[in-house]
Amino acid sequence: MGRFLPFFLLFYFSLQLASGFVITESEVAAEGRLLKKRNTGADAVVFHDIQIYSLKIDCTVTSRFAHNVITSRAVNRANVSKEAMFDVELPKTGFITNFSMIIDGVTYAGVVKEKEVAKQQYQQAVSRGQTAGLVKATGRKIENFKVSVNIAATSKVTFELVYEELLQRNLGKYELLIRVKPNQLVRHFQIEAHIFEPQGIRFLNAEGSFMTNELTDIVKTSFSGPKGHVSFKPTLDQQRSCPDCQQSVLDGDFLITYDVERVHSAGELQIANGYFVHFFAPENLPRVPKNVVFIVDVSISMRGTKLDQTKEALLKILDDIHEDDYINMVIFSSYIILWKPSLVKATPEILKEAKEYARRLFVMGATNINEAVMKAITLLKEAHKKKEVPDKSASMIIFLTDGDPTVGIRDPAVIQENVRNANQGDYSLYSLGFGYNVDYNFLEKLSLENKGLARRIYEGSDAALQLQGFYNEVANPLLLDVAIQYPEDKTSDLTETNFKQYYQGGEVVVAGRISDNDLQTLTANIKAQGASGDMTFKQEATLEEIEEALKKQQYIFGDYTERLWAYLTIKQLLQKRVSAQGELRTNLTAQALSLSLKYNFVTPLTSMVVTKPEETTDDSILIADKLTEGERKVPTYSSHVSTIQTQHSNRVISAVSTIQRQHFDRVISADNDPHFIIEVPSQNDTLCFNINAKPGVILNLVRDTVTGITVNGLIIGDKKMAGDDKTTKTYFGKFGIVHKPLDMKVEVTPEEIIIYSSKTKTAFSWLDTMSLQHESLMLVITKEKSLTITFGDGATFVIILHRVWKKHPLHQDFLGLYTLDEHQFSTQTHGLMGQFYHDLDFEVYDIHAGSDPDKPDATMIVKGNKLTVTRGWQKDYRKDLKNGAIVPCWFIHYNGKGLIDGIYTDYIVPTLFATQ
Numbered sequence: 001m002g003r004f005l006p007f008f009l010l011f012y013f014s015l016q017l018a019s020g021f022v023i024t025e026s027e028v029a030a031e032g033r034l035l036k037k038r039n040t041g042a043d044a045v046v047f048h049d050i051q052i053y054s055l056k057i058d059c060t061v062t063s064r065f066a067h068n069v070i071t072s073r074a075v076n077r078a079n080v081s082k083e084a085m086f087d088v089e090l091p092k093t094g095f096i097t098n099f100s101m102i103i104d105g106v107t108y109a110g111v112v113k114e115k116e117v118a119k120q121q122y123q124q125a126v127s128r129g130q131t132a133g134l135v136k137a138t139g140r141k142i143e144n145f146k147v148s149v150n151i152a153a154t155s156k157v158t159f160e161l162v163y164e165e166l167l168q169r170n171l172g173k174y175e176l177l178i179r180v181k182p183n184q185l186v187r188h189f190q191i192e193a194h195i196f197e198p199q200g201i202r203f204l205n206a207e208g209s210f211m212t213n214e215l216t217d218i219v220k221t222s223f224s225g226p227k228g229h230v231s232f233k234p235t236l237d238q239q240r241s242c243p244d245c246q247q248s249v250l251d252g253d254f255l256i257t258y259d260v261e262r263v264h265s266a267g268e269l270q271i272a273n274g275y276f277v278h279f280f281a282p283e284n285l286p287r288v289p290k291n292v293v294f295i296v297d298v299s300i301s302m303r304g305t306k307l308d309q310t311k312e313a314l315l316k317i318l319d320d321i322h323e324d325d326y327i328n329m330v331i332f333s334s335y336i337i338l339w340k341p342s343l344v345k346a347t348p349e350i351l352k353e354a355k356e357y358a359r360r361l362f363v364m365g366a367t368n369i370n371e372a373v374m375k376a377i378t379l380l381k382e383a384h385k386k387k388e389v390p391d392k393s394a395s396m397i398i399f400l401t402d403g404d405p406t407v408g409i410r411d412p413a414v415i416q417e418n419v420r421n422a423n424q425g426d427y428s429l430y431s432l433g434f435g436y437n438v439d440y441n442f443l444e445k446l447s448l449e450n451k452g453l454a455r456r457i458y459e460g461s462d463a464a465l466q467l468q469g470f471y472n473e474v475a476n477p478l479l480l481d482v483a484i485q486y487p488e489d490k491t492s493d494l495t496e497t498n499f500k501q502y503y504q505g506g507e508v509v510v511a512g513r514i515s516d517n518d519l520q521t522l523t524a525n526i527k528a529q530g531a532s533g534d535m536t537f538k539q540e541a542t543l544e545e546i547e548e549a550l551k552k553q554q555y556i557f558g559d560y561t562e563r564l565w566a567y568l569t570i571k572q573l574l575q576k577r578v579s580a581q582g583e584l585r586t587n588l589t590a591q592a593l594s595l596s597l598k599y600n601f602v603t604p605l606t607s608m609v610v611t612k613p614e615e616t617t618d619d620s621i622l623i624a625d626k627l628t629e630g631e632r633k634v635p636t637y638s639s640h641v642s643t644i645q646t647q648h649s650n651r652v653i654s655a656v657s658t659i660q661r662q663h664f665d666r667v668i669s670a671d672n673d674p675h676f677i678i679e680v681p682s683q684n685d686t687l688c689f690n691i692n693a694k695p696g697v698i699l700n701l702v703r704d705t706v707t708g709i710t711v712n713g714l715i716i717g718d719k720k721m722a723g724d725d726k727t728t729k730t731y732f733g734k735f736g737i738v739h740k741p742l743d744m745k746v747e748v749t750p751e752e753i754i755i756y757s758s759k760t761k762t763a764f765s766w767l768d769t770m771s772l773q774h775e776s777l778m779l780v781i782t783k784e785k786s787l788t789i790t791f792g793d794g795a796t797f798v799i800i801l802h803r804v805w806k807k808h809p810l811h812q813d814f815l816g817l818y819t820l821d822e823h824q825f826s827t828q829t830h831g832l833m834g835q836f837y838h839d840l841d842f843e844v845y846d847i848h849a850g851s852d853p854d855k856p857d858a859t860m861i862v863k864g865n866k867l868t869v870t871r872g873w874q875k876d877y878r879k880d881l882k883n884g885a886i887v888p889c890w891f892i893h894y895n896g897k898g899l900i901d902g903i904y905t906d907y908i909v910p911t912l913f914a915t916q
Contacts, residue, residue, distance in 0.1 A: 054189075055190070058192050067560075068163050079153050080153055088145045096161065104152075104156075115605055115607045118607035170506065218233065262282075278524055301367075363888045398474075416449060484497045519543060671732075687842070709791060714736075717731075743757065746779075784801060798820050799818070802814050841862070869892055
């Protein structure tokens with residue numbers, strides 16, 4: 001087989017639910033695909049160079065602990081060596097325990113090592129000139145394991161991957177999710193699951209997202225007592241997407257769901273091989289009333305789809321709120337807005353009011369996380385102190401944000417300390433991080449330190465369903481402060497035994513070691529608070545009877561209790577490690593690492609090293625990352641800019657344009673009627689105002705005596721007034737730009753662009769697409785769309801052309817102005833736009849209902865002036881020249897009076913090129 005090549009599978013574990021697989025042909029093999037047809041009969045199949053002739057997924061579930069084996073067998077049908085790829089999508093909750101390749105009868109098995117040791121081997125291999133490949137984890141519930149190997153002509157390869165996971169009960173069922181995507185017809189395809197649950201199986205279902213009527217008929221499910229069985233074995237013809245097609249219809253999710261019988265309210269104790277597991281999920285209990293404070297981020301970054309989906313989710317959640325619950329909402333950005341001064345009972349009238357309030361949410365400002373969470377804690381503490389909520393009730397905070405703290409206290413460590421000290425573990429804090437820009441590590445630590453958990457909400461069309469789905473999990477608390485005790489002198493190494501809440505449809509799982517070799521009976525005592533008061537449960541299990549019953553079962557793996565205990569212990573150690581520091585973190589790490597190595601689990605602390613056979617001297621190294629949720633980042637996309645990019649083009653002061661950009665510090669625009677939009681990055685908010693000048697007036701927009709740059713704009717009006725409207729809409733119909741050092745002027749109208757330089761005059765039409773460079777001037781025309789003018793390094797303007805129907809009875813063509821990159825301008829720059837090139841401080845408070853229910857009023861302090869402002873919106877046409885995008889902003893009335901220096905008539909100049 002030639003040389004042997006080590007490659008390393010470095011995994012980082014994340015806490016989510018699901019499972020799946022996919023077997024695909026490599027891109028290299030796909031490019032050299034050789035199609036052959038065996039015959040025209042029922043078994044006819046077109047196969048690739050690398051043909052997968054057998055694919056089996058065997059799942060053995062014993063008391064919720066799943067042992068999964070994926071086996072793929074392939075053959076190289078070509079007459080030369082080809083690359084065979086094994087590409088598997090795994091559940092984020094799964095721990096890989098083994099991987100092996102069998103090539104020509106020789107087995108190449110993986111070995112789990114400490115991550116740092118494996119990394120050193122990997123780095124040494126790279127330093128010897130071996131190339132490195134990277135496999136990233138992807139998806140919400142899955143992540144990839146991928147390996148490829150060269151296979152000699154006519155040779156066969158068998159890949160086998162084993163992983164284990166504890167199925168978690170959610171909304172009354174366990175789920176085993178298998179991802180199916182072989183990408184070709186497979187002669188022997190099989191999914192088989194054997195389930196053994198000593199409590200007895202209540203129901204068992206299996207379905208696939210790719211199912212046809214014929215495929216549905218071949219899914220076989222059966223269960224009786226403690227045993228359940230699922231099988232799915234489609235023939236070649238049943239796999240075809242159509243009768244004569246060579247494409248497979250198997251592409252999607254195969255989902256197995258089940259639940260177990262529950263005879264004892266105290267749960268079920270199972271003991272085997274010196275270890276025990278206790279499943280506690282009482283039913284038919286009255287729900288405990290809950291007190292919920294929703295913290296909703298409405299900062300600028302939540303604009304558009306995110307806020308729309310948040311509103312949609314809130315409305316659905318409010319539909320499900322019980323009348324005996326108490327609720328409130330903390331709406332935050334730079335400012336904190338309380339829906340109600342205290343928690344209120346969720347009566348039908350209150351819920352109707354809450355929905356109306358949710359519908360009117362709008363974006364504004366930055367992200368003041370510290371003050372928002374502290375306010376929510378204060379609301380709950382005051383409600384309990386004043387006995388405004390029931391004594392026996394579950395209090396929680398559901399916190400939704402999409403960004404990092406940007407105003408107020410910004411240090412995550414300080415915020416965590418403040419929240420921890422204020423909360424004292426009294427209330428569960430559930431953090432929902434929207435998208436990939438959020439600091440998930442911060443949210444996870446914040447929640448774990450406060451008896452809750454964090455979850456990422458993935459941006460997409462189903463984000464509202466994700467939010468609602470999470471709420472459903474915590475909607476119905478049945479027990480509070482659950483504490484489970486086992487005999488201290490007979491048990492040891494217990495997993496977590498105290499739980500803040502137990503929710504309907506969930507399950508509490510505790511595992512441990514039996515330390516008394518002579519133990520005959522194990523007792524569990526449970527104390528908790530229910531809706532009607534304190535509750536106690538007791539469960540006993542006799543070792544001899546349980547072990548004898550388990551021995552009779554043929555398809556359970558006998559050490560499942562020990563491996564379940566190890567799995568759960570590692571998971572909880574890693575979770576505690578998130579918020580631990582110093583010596584405690586070191587000890588937790590050491591314990592989790594020791595167990596990971598002992599039980600051959602690939603975890604964030606270990607890696608799997610496999611010796612890979614390689615026929616050529618071009619060795620390659622593979623590192624496969626299994627990322628924690630906090631390590632997942634948004635994919636980076638290159639920014640395409642259709643106009644001029646300068647050295648500082650990452651800074652943009654602009655308004656409406658067709659330019660696509662990654663990030664600009666601020667947006668300042670003058671467009672349409674004419675509306676001025678001013679984005680203030682330091683406060684993560686936007687201001688806007690209109691100028692209602694008469695047609696023929698020329699306004700100074702930018703004037704900088706240091707750089708010698710001036711921009712003026714001529715106001716034009718509609719052709720005539722519309723109907724009974726006594727006012728005429730106005731627009732910018734002409735711009736004049738002056739650059740004194742270059743002795744150059746540019747006049748822009750909807751008809752043409754004219755450049756005056758010394759004694760020369762050059763005119764261009766909007767029908768051109770062209771660029772011109774003259775000394776330090778760069779001019780780019782995009783046909784019938786935009787003009788970009790750049791003076792030197794650091795002063796770029798974009799002018800947008802708005803066309804209307806030539807025969808329109810009212811409107812006429814007009815222009816919009818944007819400043820792209822203002823860094824060259826001096827601190828003396830002024831004008832209606834230029835004065836905002838510098839930082840601006842303002843404060844907004846006393847937000848209250850205005851004359852329009854959808855546009856609240858507020859008080860603003862800016863430039864020493866106290867103004868009444870209104871939350872409204874203007875249009876940003878940068879991405880959509882036709883319709884524009886809505887930009888929420890604080891609207892300053894009366895032609896910007898109090899915001900602009902002086903009044904707007906101070907900015908009137910006599911000529912288009914006036915510089916004084």
